Amino acid sequence: MPLSRRSFLAGALAVPALAAVSACAGTVVQPGDLSRLRLMAPASTGGGWDTTARTLQSVIQRTGIARNVQVFNVEGAGGTIGLGQLAREDDDALLMMMGLVMVGAIDTNDSSTRLTDVTPIARLIGEAEVIVVPEDSPYDDLAAFVDAWRADPRGTPIAGGSAGGTDQVLAGLLALEADVDAAQINYIAYSGGGESLSALLGSQVAAGIGGTADYAEQVRAGRLKALAVSTAERTDQVDDVPTIIEAGFDVEVTNWRGLMARPGMSDQAREDLIQLVVDAHATDEWQQEIETRGWIDQFTTGEEYGAFLAEEETRVREVLTQIGLIS
Template sequence: MRRDAFMKSLLALAAVSSVPLSARAAGTVKMMIPANPGGGWDSTGRALGKSLIDAKVADTVVYDNKGGAAGALGLSQFINGAKGDPNALMVMGSVMVGGIITGKPPVNLSQGTPLARLTSEYNVFVLPANSPFKTMKDVVEQLKKDPGSVKWGGGSRGSTEHIAAAMIAREVGVDPAKINYVAFRGGGEATAAILGGNVTVGGSGYSEFAEYITTGKMRPIGVTSGTRVKGIDVPTLKEQGINVEIGNWRGVYGGPGITAEQRKALIDGLLKATRHKSWLDAMEKNGWTPAWMAGDEFSTFVDNEFASLRATMVKSGMI
């Protein structure tokens, strides 16, 4: 091949690789999942990746799990490694917002590119099947007697289940600062701790506990929704006289410094993927509630969430 023809070929390849996947409907998506395998972010990221492929937005998806610090470790890696990359995505959500408020990491979501909110989900609290406690009332009574004896297991500090545990304590007259909260780096670790009886009560999204609840290995004792969730036969905390309601949403960010055109192309690709049967099946299977919101509207929502969660944490005695 002549040198000029060879150089033209290289330039053509470079041009193709710089075009967002959603624009050319082919290529590789790099999906950062800022948690260990087995949790809500992991299941969301992998379901989204499958849908991107099935909807022909991408040819392949490469996953990178990086757990720790409520997603801050994964966020840091993403911010530093995905600058200007139109094919990089990161799963995130309210847990990361809470973790940033409590942990104050050196990186922040404002350094990334907000793309879309995907789902909303409420937390459910469960007991191991062999627990001496049977209801949330039993847990609350023990909490009042000896706050430190009740081990609450869940996601990282600042997660919605952590905030909910502090809110429960406050509502029943216990100092939230005295709760014994055990944070795990991923849903898999938390599930193993609950099943092994290493924590008193566990909290997470219903989808993460569904199979264990169905098989009787976990006993659900309360959900953080305002009213009963369709398809989930678990009493709300409010029904049990505990005025606590808090939701958990998940979304997607793009890399820092991508152009407005690249951002729009990614949002269009995500919309196409979330309308595909593959994603709709995952939504139904996991009991996720659709909560699509994109672009500047989503960016404003995240800013408001920071303010709202911070106020809730202050009120609950967490910060």
């Protein structure tokens, strides 16, 4: 029976390294040595990937799963700069946080590195998306908004995050399900939730799509009306808001986040990383973070996660092609 992660780490701290340090700085030369770990957030500080990485860092260190965890940021191109860097790494003690946004960014940025070029470790969590309209909007439910959108897609601008990201994917999926001319969608991409919020509060757009964290406060204050959430079930992040499925449209999207590792690693090195994340997921501390932050537990690992990634790549590519963002 293989040693548990904590037993292994205890042994790793007690036994001297058996191999010389590689000339390549940071390379792990003793398989399974996860006494120190690096977590890459391929985006700026304060965003979803960075927050999730730093939350995982805190849990791993507080629970003693690993003694030294460093989070660092590699910004640019929807995470594809970081993805390219990961594909050139040779460190078995490196994990990269990523998510649905990166799936679309690979195609919209014509990235030479694909998800199949790196190693899937685990899907961690998801967050609900919410469709909102200004408080003085004539639309009180999603069906009424979709009717107007279908009649005049160009004249019904929708605010959201980066091009090809989760918000635009959701807009595209809803348009296809609701027989809206997807090629005519007037989607306005903003670099941050604050900019899209200003556009909504100023009634510069007809609707907005974003994470519940972006809009929940304004919904609670009555400055925005929430029409629907994108998850299979309602979320307490925005009270009494129906799902898109409840509104009559068979669309479900979660803004999920997961972990990838370098290519070409041994089976044992991959299993060591998976076990570390399994141990972190099982802690009371991680489960408390999920509850506190309103995350959805979507934990899957290894081959199951890899199969999920392949399905998401196909789904996102089809949507982005239909709306004319890629060819």
